[in-house]
Amino acid sequence: MQRTGPAARALREPGLATALCLHLALLGALLAARAFSGFVPMTEMNVEVELVGPEALTPPAPPSVPAQAPPAPPTAEIASPPQMAPATPLQDKPATPPAPPPTEPPAMITARTLHSESVLANPRSRGTREALKTLEASERVEQLCNLEAMSQIHAWKADFEPDRVVAFAMAGTKLTKAVLEAEGAAFRSRKQWYGLRFRCEMAANGKVAGFQFRVGEAIPRSEWAAHDLPPEH
Structure with a gap:
């Protein structure tokens, strides 16, 4: 043992x-x-x-603890190089919007009732009837269409009181067979000139058979003389 x-x-x-x-x-x-x-x-x-x-009698010594190595000093962090912001892709320039199509002029008004024949039948129009007989055929057609234009404009809007129409004021007229087209006409109402366009159809008996028109904007006074538009008479 x-x-x-x-x-x-x-x-x-x-x-x-x-x-x-x-x-x-x-x-x-x-x-x-x-x-x-x-x-x-x-x-x-x-x-x-x-x-x-x-x-x-001496108390036993506590077990020895292995000495720990002192902690290593903190490693300095190496700052990473600043990263470049991603390049913003170049945006395509917005395409220029296409130009809007030209605005079409409003449709022409078609007369449902013709007035030139009834106006000439009035006893007060006797002098006008006699004067028309002395005109050439093309000029007589133009004057009949001007008379129809004044009656139709007033019937369409009573604020207008046309007292004169010039079919060739802004542009020449076009007469084809029995149709007179006036693209640049003008009429005077209350001493103010306005643009006008009309299409006048004539019958074989020399009377107006159809009429279409469209009233335009007021013509500036500064342009009257250039188009032979008298303020009066």
């Missing part, structure tokens, strides 16, 4: 002070018993007292 050393045994047994107290108490008890017994001789007893060295 392997023997146990003093230091190892001291860890399993009571300390020195406790062992001494136990031995003294036992010795005291034996002495007291011997005194009462008087004549009874005391048998020798071998009391083994184990002395523990001072090294046994």
Whole structure:
């Protein structure tokens, strides 16, 4: 059997002070018993007292902790080079919107009732009837169409009171067979000239058979003289 050393045994047994107290108490008890017994001789007893060295009383040193290496200084962070912002793709210039198509002029008004014949039938128009007989055919057609134009404009809008029409004021007229077209005509109402366009159809008997017209904007006074548009008469 392997023997146990003093230091190892001291860890399993009571300390020195406790062992001494136990031995003294036992010795005291034996002495007291011997005194009462008087004549009874005391048998020798071998009391083994184990002395523990001072090294046994020293508490064991705590287990050594391996020294840790001091923490390494924090590594300086290397700033990454600034990243260039992604280049914004060049946006195509907005295409120029196509020019709006030219506005078509409003449709011409088609007369449902013709007035030139009834106007000439009025007794007050006797002088006009006689004057028309003296004109050439083309000029007579133009004057009949001008008369129809004045009557149709007033019937369309009573605010207009036409007193004169010039079929060729802004542009020449066009006479094809029995149709007279005036693209740049003008009429005067309340001393103001306005643009006019009309298409006049003539019947075989020399009367107006159909009429279409469209009233334009007021003509600036500064342009009247250039187009032979008199302010009066």
